Amino acid sequence: MPTTDELKDRIEAAIPESRADVEDLTGGGGDHFRATVVSPAFAGLSRIDQHKLVYDVFGADIGGPIHALSLSTRTE
Amino acid sequence: MSATENPIRDAITEAITEHDVLLFMKGTPEQPACGFSARTVAALEALGAPFAAVDILPDPRIRQELSGLSNWPTIPQLFVRGELVGGCDIITEMYETGELASVLGVAAPDEAPDTAPAAVEPGAPAPLQIDTDGLRPPTPGR
Numbered sequence: 001m002p003t004t005d006e007l008k009d010r011i012e013a014a015i016p017e018s019r020a021d022v023e024d025l026t027g028g029g030g031d032h033f034r035a036t037v038v039s040p041a042f043a044g045l046s047r048i049d050q051h052k053l054v055y056d057v058f059g060a061d062i063g064g065p066i067h068a069l070s071l072s073t074r075t076e
Numbered sequence: 077m078s079a080t081e082n083p084i085r086d087a088i089t090e091a092i093t094e095h096d097v098l099l100f101m102k103g104t105p106e107q108p109a110c111g112f113s114a115r116t117v118a119a120l121e122a123l124g125a126p127f128a129a130v131d132i133l134p135d136p137r138i139r140q141e142l143s144g145l146s147n148w149p150t151i152p153q154l155f156v157r158g159e160l161v162g163g164c165d166i167i168t169e170m171y172e173t174g175e176l177a178s179v180l181g182v183a184a185p186d187e188a189p190d191t192a193p194a195a196v197e198p199g200a201p202a203p204l205q206i207d208t209d210g211l212r213p214p215t216p217g218r
Binding site for chain 2: 070
């Protein structure tokens with residue numbers, strides 16, 4: 001079962017200079033998360049491409065152990 | 077990508093090509109089967125934008141092929157003029173900023189609410205079917 005800390009660590013390790021705030025929207029159920037990710041790596045990318053960068057961190061885990069991951073991405 | 081290799085992917089590609097605004101969702105616009113799909117439908121309905129919808133639930137291969145094609149892991153997925161615009165988060169955000177109306181070429185509401193409305197207006201278009209029963213590879217040797 002993924003935890004908010006695990007998701008945060010994976011995002012911050014994979015995306016340069018990123019800061020991630022991850023909430024568990026199921027209140028501890030651990031399969032439906034919301035992440036707000038701030039990174040200069042998003043500059044110049046469309047929203048789709050920004051979100052893809054984050055989804056790519058988790059690959060097939062999205063839709064698997066991580067049922068849903070709501071995203072909000074910003075450059076600063 | 078030829079018709080003989082992957083008929084479901086071909087049917088998805090064809091649907092995306094043929095419809096200017098196409099939503100892949102869980103359930104139908106009248107009866108969304110997931111809150112994310114419902115919110116996305118509500119944003120489109122609130123703008124009065126005509127759209128076609130495909131229910132991905134009847135056959136798991138539809139979702140599998142769609143995500144392979146779009147490189148996007150979750151449902152719903154909104155395509156406008158052949159391009160993936162986003163899922164629920166992006167569509168909701170674009171609705172709130174007025175960008176969705178602009179992308180869809182419709183007038184923005186006079187007073188955009190803070191969040192996309194939860195209720196779906198009646199009168200949504202009939203859902204499009206990806207008919208997987210009819211999607212068999214052609215008989216070899218014909």
